[in-house]
Amino acid sequence: MSSDLIMAVDIGTTNVKLALFDTEGKKLFHFERQCKEDVSNGKHEIDPKKWWTAFVRGVHATDEKLRKNVRAICASSQGPTIVLVDTEGRLVGRAIGWLDSRGQRHVQFLRAQGIDEQTASATAKLIELKKVLNGKVYLLQPADYLILKLTGRFVNATFRQYGYSPWYGEILDKFDLSETFIIPELVEPSKVVGKLFEDVARRLGLPEDVIVVAGAPDFAAALLGTNTLRPHVACDRAGTSEGITLCSDVEVHAPGLITTPFFIEPLWKISGLLTTSGKAIEWMASRVARFRSVKGLSLSNVKRPTGVIFLPHLVGERSPYWNPKLRGILFGLNLDSNAKSLIVSAAEGVAFAVRHIVDEMRKAGAKIETIRTTGGQATNELWNQIKADVLGMNVELVRPDAELFGCAILAISCLNEEPFVQVAERLARVKKRFVPDLERHELYNELYKIYLELHDRNMDLFERLRG
Template sequence: MSSEFFATIDIGTTNIKVAVFDQNGNKLFDFQRRCAESSKSDAHEIDPEKWWKVVVQAFHTMDENLRKKITSICATGQGPTTVLVDKNGNILGKAITWLDKRGYEHINSIIEKGIDEQIATVISHLLTVRNTINEAYLIQPSDYIILKLTGLIVNATFPFEGYLPWNERVLRIFNLNKTFLIPKLVPAGTPVGKIKKETSKILRINDQAQVIAGAPDFAMALIGTGTIEDGILCDRGGTSQGLTLCSKKKLCCQGLMTTPFFIENHWKISAVMTTTGKSYEWFSRNVTRTRLVELSQLITVKRPTGVIFLPHLNGERSPYWNKDLKGVFFGLTLKEDWRSLLVSVIEGVAYAMKNIIEIMESCGCKINIIRATGGQAVNELWNQIKADVLGKEIEVSQIFDSELLGCAIISISALSGESFVDLSKKIVRISKVFTPIMHRHNEYQRYFQVYKELHERNIDLFSKL
């Protein structure tokens, strides 16, 4: 396999990423292009064809010699985002992203029926649009890429609870099963089929390339960070935030999700926060009016800032599952400037993480290692603030785009026969460890108590807004 290369695709909420890896997990090609959703009132949608156009553009920028050696393609993506297609694979309207708040008035009543919070989000969307649809297959963003590559309508993921945002039982409960159909499940790490000849010509790659089933981005990130042992927690920070703990114990925590891990006799205890990285982007674009803030502009800001930020700019999922929560800056004085406020945004995200981790630990979860990945992990100040607020070391992998690396590991496993768990242990490399500065941690402890009280004291006011 020394001459084989593995193409990977990540359909993110904000960015589309394409990369090519060799069999040792070295990244040979890297492409990223912004492709954000459109929003109107509570609706957050995007045309899936935009994703495909960016993917085609990425392959066209590759060196020809690299393209010729691609033997497989594996895709992952955001979720729970719903793409509706008919039996011929034609798109039925825009994809409904996880940021969409239509139907959220049904969320609590859905959850009360014992439905997983993530699935409840999707059901609320389907209840909203069902009268406009006669019949549709439910697929996710990465499944749409598989459809474009192979012509096949499938759900590619791990065959366990918690890896698909829908199931037949729940659809029946809400009389949605005749309108919305679930396609064949192809387990992650198995070949879906060869790329279509016409598609191979469009991408300018070998028409013998295999398309390998991936899984949602959080699952690929677990493999790409080596979060495959008891007590390791993956902090996946992008537009939103996902915290997933690998645990040998099945522990149920209020506001969090406990479902089977893809490793036998292990469980994943998960939390998802809605607008963490999005808050940083919002402040940078709308307040500082710049797309990129240099780290040097923030490093001199005194920390803790003393300003408490609640990062709930589009309601919040874990642990509150409350669409009415709003963003807050608390503690402003005349001395604040945009730099200190932007740092307080980072601190607010770290407080939100600490709140989740405290819930996990209070339930009996053991957290030995925290591994950060995604866009936030590129920012050294952000990593250090997380370490300081949590009072725990933060490990950062050599490959920040762990979702893409996870796809590569899954592909190598599919073509070589070697376990992806063993490959993950060999390929994932830690590049840096951030150690908490304890005097700052002690100060952050005091501000964290204020962070929690802000929620408790203002719940009724959020709904009045």
């Protein structure tokens, strides 16, 4: 067995994660450090140097003997998050998070031009940023910033198909943004970007011949890490926020969802995005139920369904509404409601939101046979079971760290000169399957109807509340 190791990195909305894998996919080390954004008046910002500091600490936390066997580094990251650097590679201000509300007033106009919601949101921020910038700047994602620090190269590490980058030259040209913003050279996942700077290698205690391999956006890395690479399988990437991505053999377009080519031709990617899912459960646990943490909290004895319906839209919602004015609702409270039952109701509300996206996919003509889950929520068996019961379909757990594992798959593909689809098929395996309780599913069906109706009946009130 080869002693070569892969260093995988994932820069998330809340945490920077780093792991070491061998070339057979076994994880030998895991590190996690919190790097929260600063939030104020709709602005979500972070100093990218925090990501670099967390990465350095993660590397130094590894055993020195393991570090000597690292042969490749590969990274993914959340987004669209805007990291601006000048032509000398110096940071220009703080990174702008995907939850940032700047430019929101432009989104409706951009969508009317035929631009999908996700790209419209990123472009709207650029329209506002242009007003305060002097000179040209490069557009980077968090993982691209890490690559710049490691190799000195400006790259846009993503798949070439539409839907995997937050910015495109033709869109920048159309809205007079190309004189300010530079999109770096595209480098496709699993391709070599370059070698480490010698001084960086010495500082990190890594071999000087370590290569940096292009990763992919976190949602795409998760598709690889869960082996969601064939039709009729969906990946539920469930963390602070949530993304449900279906691999489809037919092109269908559903209201409020995003359809773009899959990175494996001729398949299609149909996606729905939730803004606050795990964050909403965490909020319920800490701010309402007043528990220090939901981790380790025993909730298995809570009666399900709870009968309390929770709308988890604490800072607006993306799919399928794309309405920043939506807010949370607790409906059906009674004298039996208690702290633990409210936490479970939050998990049920997130599951209803996931089902809404799945139902819209099916209404449009897409077929879904199973869902594979990953991310922080996937570590909680109760939440996985709630999703299975609400959806009425199997929920499969491959591994909760699919973004990291997806990066490892891309690096292994590069080192072994083996197609990444083949590597994923060989190494990604379903570890546990959550089968729906059909009696509970029928009860959840009735509550789900009320969940949908709560939106319809309160849309005008949301508008008045946020007006």
